Amino acid sequence: MKRPPLNRRLAEFGTTIFAEMSALAVRTGSINLGQGFPDTDGPEEIREAAVRALRDGRGNQYPPGPGVPELRTAITEHQRRRYGLVYDPDTEVLVTAGATEAIAASLLALVEPGDEVIALEPYYDSHAACVAMAGGTRVPVTLRPEGGRFVLDLDELRAAVTDRTRLILLNTPHNPTGTVLTRDELAAVAALAVERDLLVVTDEVYEHLVFDGAEHLPIAAFPGMRERTVTISSAGKTFSFTGWKVGWVTAAPDLTTAVRSAKQYLTYVSAGPFQYAVAEALRLPEAYFDGLRADLRAKRDLLGDGLARAGFEVYRPSGTYFVTADIRPLGEDDGIAFCRALPERCGVVAIPTAVFYDHREQGAPFVRFAFCKRTEVLADAVQRLTAVG
Ligand code: GLN
DSSP: OOOOOSOSTTTTOOSOHHHHHHHHHHHHTOEEOSSOOOSSOSOHHHHHHHHHHHHTTSSSSOOOTTOOHHHHHHHHHHHHHHHOOOOOTTTSEEEEEHHHHHHHHHHHHHOOTTOEEEEEESOOHHHHHHHHHTTOEEEEEEEEEETTEEEEOHHHHHHHOOTTEEEEEEESSOTTTOOOOOHHHHHHHHHHHHHTTOEEEEEOTTTTOBOTTOOOOOGGGSTTTGGGEEEEEESHHHHTOTTTOEEEEEOOHHHHHHHHHHHTTTTSSOOHHHHHHHHHHTTOOHHHHHHHHHHHHHHHHHHHHHHHHTTOEEEOOSBSSEEEEEOGGGTOOOHHHHHHHHHHHHSEEOEEGGGGOSSHHHHTTEEEEEOOSOHHHHHHHHHHHGGGO
16 A cells, blocks of 8 residues: 655655764764754753752652743843843743744744745754744745855845735844844844734844854844744753753743643643753853853854865854855865765764755855864864865
């Protein structure tokens, strides 16, 4: 008996590129600059806070659906202190199993079959998969390299809006390009959302990883946006505990309720003891956040300079812990083939960004390297990469 296709909505999404490339790194013993996770854990006192919560029996049974009150309060304090955004911890915050679940729940809650969702291309893989799971249609708007950065074309964005557009899915600082949307760009996106009455779901998990004076601005703070924006962030990137999977949503009460209605049937709740630890992490002194940025900035430059010396054209990111490189100066133009061969050639793994494009040809020559690794690991990788130049 021949079965009909098993899962049409997800047919185009096989194994994630991150899992595939991490497995390739393990198999070939390569340095893994593919999947973005730090190779050292976050602050010791935060790890201890999780141990304490576990031992004290806090969070070992189902935590409350919206998240433990301590964490919800810490999230609202963080949003107010940093961005002047005031949220009610009881009605406008939802703790999720990482930003990934927050994205899934937001899209499942807010997108009806047939709705169009505008996404910045290259788009993070789970954004595309969740639009598909919700039965929506993704409409990519391409960020184009210009003056050393990947730039959003606001006219193209405007032209992408139709009567079927339900929401704009933003991501700033942007994975994989490292673009941090500017005040003017965000103001234009906000004005468009208000004019066309669109919702905005914004993935801001790299909010603290910005460099060289770039400023992360949440679009929820722009005029008319608070009531139409679902803001998503998480602890993984900011505190270097990607395995804890603690994320959150801040949004107006009706949006939060809608997202929670989907979330409760996904994981229901998760990460009880870790939620207490993340509440403490969000209250770390400013020196922690400054130190994280300074460390990553130095690593960005170490890797970026090394890639440039090896002959790549390097796009130095203003945010995130990823650097995008163009392989054409090396005489290559197929990033997917390049990344598949790289472990054999020099023992390094990277991510081909073409897989995050509908317009594959636009992304073909770009590859992404993660620099959230120990300095000696990056130095070793740079050394190895000079062999491909
Ligand atoms: N956010 C990580 C990255 O972009 C990957 C997370 C995952 O593997 N799903 O590399």
